[in-house]
Amino acid sequence: MGQLTAFTDPLGAAGHGLQALDHGSVLVSGTATQAVLQVSDGTTLTALGTGFRYSEDGRLIGGTLHDFDFNLGDLPEVHATGFDLSIGAVLGYLSDHRLDHLQAYVFHGDDTIDGSEGGDLALGLDGIDRMYGNGGADTLLGNAENDRIDGDAGNDVLLGGKGDDDIRGGTGDDMLWGNLGRDTIRGGEGNDTIFGGKEYDVIDGGDGDDLIYSDQGGDDIWTGAGNDTVHVEGADQDWVFFQSGSGLDRIDGFDAPSGDLILLERRLNNTDIVDFASLVERIVDDGFGNAIVNLGGGNILRLTDVDAHLVDERYFAFFDPGEYAPPASGLLLGAAAA
Numbered sequence: 383m384g385q386l387t388a389f390t391d392p393l394g395a396a397g398h399g400l401q402a403l404d405h406g407s408v409l410v411s412g413t414a415t416q417a418v419l420q421v422s423d424g425t426t427l428t429a430l431g432t433g434f435r436y437s438e439d440g441r442l443i444g445g446t447l448h449d450f451d452f453n454l455g456d457l458p459e460v461h462a463t464g465f466d467l468s469i470g471a472v473l474g475y476l477s478d479h480r481l482d483h484l485q486a487y488v489f490h491g492d493d494t495i496d497g498s499e500g501g502d503l504a505l506g507l508d509g510i511d512r513m514y515g516n517g518g519a520d521t522l523l524g525n526a527e528n529d530r531i532d533g534d535a536g537n538d539v540l541l542g543g544k545g546d547d548d549i550r551g552g553t554g555d556d557m558l559w560g561n562l563g564r565d566t567i568r569g570g571e572g573n574d575t576i577f578g579g580k581e582y583d584v585i586d587g588g589d590g591d592d593l594i595y596s597d598q599g600g601d602d603i604w605t606g607a608g609n610d611t612v613h614v615e616g617a618d619q620d621w622v623f624f625q626s627g628s629g630l631d632r633i634d635g636f637d638a639p640s641g642d643l644i645l646l647e648r649r650l651n652n653t654d655i656v657d658f659a660s661l662v663e664r665i666v667d668d669g670f671g672n673a674i675v676n677l678g679g680g681n682i683l684r685l686t687d688v689d690a691h692l693v694d695e696r697y698f699a700f701f702d703p704g705e706y707a708p709p710a711s712g713l714l715l716g717a718a719a720a
Contacts, residue, residue: 417442427451434469445469519554524561537572542579551576551588560585560597566709569594569606578603586708591629596620600641604708605631614642623706624677626650632684638696644683645699645706651679658695665693 411418417429419442427450434445447467513522513529519536524543531540534552542549544562551558551570558567560579567576569588576592578585581599587606594603594612600619603612609630614620619641622633626647636642648656655661655678664676673690675683685693 412436412440412442414445429469431469442469524549528563533570542567555590564599568709573608584709605629606708619643621645623647623708624650624681624683626652626679626681628677628681628683630682630684632686634686636685636688636697638693643699644697645701646677647706648700648702651677651681653678655700657700658698661698662693665690667691 412434414434415430415432417427417434419427419429429442429447430449431445431447435443437443447469513524513531519538521539522531522533523541524531524545524547528545528547529543530548530550531542532550532552533540533554533556535554536552537554538551538556540549540551540556541559542561542563542565546563547560547565549558549560549565550568551572551574553571555572556569556574557576558569558574559577560567560583562580564581565579565583567578567583568586569576569590569592571589573590574587574592576585576587576594578595578597578599578601580597583596583599583601585594585596585601586604587594587608587610589606590608592605592608592610594605594610596603596612596614596618598615598618601614601621603614603620603622605612605622605624605628607627607629610628611632611634612622614622614633614635614637621643622636623645624631624647628650633644636644646655646661655664661675664678666674666676667690668674668684671687671689673685673688673693675685677683685697
């Protein structure tokens with residue numbers, strides 16, 4: 383298991399007394415627990431560990447690596463901790479300029495990747511990864527395991543992999559993909575675009591005017607605050623939840639006979655809505671073939687291409703406060719979860 387952190391300010395070679403070689407690495411300073419090296423491609427490496435051994439000409443040749451800082455040319459400095467790696471293997475990859483193989487060797491377990499305040503690009507490798515974009519417009523890509531991907535601030539692009547991922551947009555106008563697996567996707571603040579992907583997903587749009595695509599699998603969808611548009615796949619039995627303050631929302635592709643369902647919190651927006659009988663008079667046609675549902679307090683739901691006169695009990699279910707909650711609370715209950 384390791385933890386990797388990228389910093390905003392690169393650690394350049396100038397002013398540090400380092401000299402690059404055409405081949406291999408050069409040792410700048412070394413003890414039994416710390417070594418500072420530079421390799422010919424401009425990479426600088428500060429290694430911390432135990433039992434470091436050196437050749438007669440001053441090269442690091444053995445020991446166990448636990449922590450390191452490295453800088454790849456103009457890229458941000460990276461800090462990594464929590465390892466138990468062979469120095470011989472690490473130096474072999476560096477001297478052969480095989481940084482891709484080094485990355486695979488170092489981060490084959492369950493890793494944490496912590497981005498800088500700038501725009502980062504990060505790819506999860508083997509194992510269960512935790513990826514944090516921090517500030518900036520980040521692109522974070524998960525892998526085959528169950529990853530935690532957090533964009534934090536900035537307009538981020540976050541893509542889950544094949545596992546059951548926890549994807550969080552944070553602040554900013556983010557684009558989030560669940561991809562494969564049973565994912566939990568939180569848009570956070572901002573006007574986000576969210577794709578559930580295949581299999582059952584739990585989606586929370588959060589604040590802002592969000593665009594949500596359920597895709598395949600039968601999803602639980604919380605629109606949150608803001609004026610949101612939800613595209614559902616009629617045959618996949620999607621559940622769409624509404625609480626107080628949902629805004630002016632629209633659902634496209636809704637098909638109650640195929641199992642889609644709208645769940646309303648009882649007495650939302652200080653209304654008397656508790657069942658279909660208390661809701662039915664609030665359902666009207668807009669004159670363009672769409673059903674309009676008045677949820678009170680200026681909150682409106684439009685069902686695109688749904689005849690208001692055909693809306694019946696199959697379209698709605700009702701729940702008490704606290705019975706269901708969006709994923710931010712950690713209480714995940716819903717349609718296909720059972």
